[in-house]
Amino acid sequence: MMGVSIAFVISMLLLYLLGVWRRATVSARELPPNERMLPDGARFALESCPAEYVSKIFSRDDWEFVAAMKSPSLERFFSEERKSLALLWVQQTSADVQKIMRQHAELSRRSEDLDFATEIKLFSRYAELRMICGILVVSIELAGPLWLRGLALHVSKLSQRIEQAQEAFHAAADETRGVRNIGSL
């Protein structure tokens, strides 16, 4: 009987978390991110969000300034604004890294000298990033973004590393192609 109750509570909790995740995903989709207006591929002309601004989105300093004004309506407005902003950033970062990994997979398929250790490291970073993004989305929806600055900065660092690794891989692939072209002359 006890086991059934525990299983019921766990499944209810899972359903609730699933609902929260779904709500967060939908509300982030409703936001008007600029990149949706751009043609496919143009997104990479944009810069990734610098860590300084990520830190601001998740910072408590602005909240303390608003809270000092002792206006519940301002506090509510601030919480809503920061929550949607934080969700937008998580979704954008996740989507950007997904695109980078798709590009990487495309390049890797054509590459003849793959380093498996590097590939595994890159993939584990990607998996870690996607997992933390999922945790961030649910946590932002449940508790707001102001407690999550450390985790957000970790995601920002991870995404930059993946971006750099992809750039290095791209440069190396171009170099190899260049050497081959010179050899064929």
Place this chain on the structure above:
Amino acid sequence: MSATVKLVSVQDAYDDILERTLARISCDLARLVYLASTRDYNSGNYHHDGLAARFSADVARKALEIAHRQVFYRVSAYSLEELSEEVEIYLKSSRESPLEVLRAWQNLEPYRIAVPMEVNPAVARLFLSNIRLALAIFRHRQQPLPPRP
């Protein structure tokens, strides 16, 4: 060689706009609005007759674009407290009544055009969100305090 010359010219034009025009504007938010106003709504290209006459239309365009981006990123990095002060200076420096400007800014959101092209969407959204909050804070501060019992 011509690329170097062009880079030097853009730097000179940038310094020129900084010294002659931007330094005379009261706050960064007003500088941002001014720089955004030099951009054509349809083409997205920047124009400044004086700067184009001293350098060239192309160099002036590039210098204005760089200045716009720099001021935008600086304003976006402001804390909400700093931005609230900027909004207050900006609204009070207008020829119109500050409350009239506030009403127009809250209803029409003209500050949206202050975002340069091809900036990071999250930074653009942070800027817009902070401006909305700073305007709400200004309105809140204008309300008279309730009488003490």
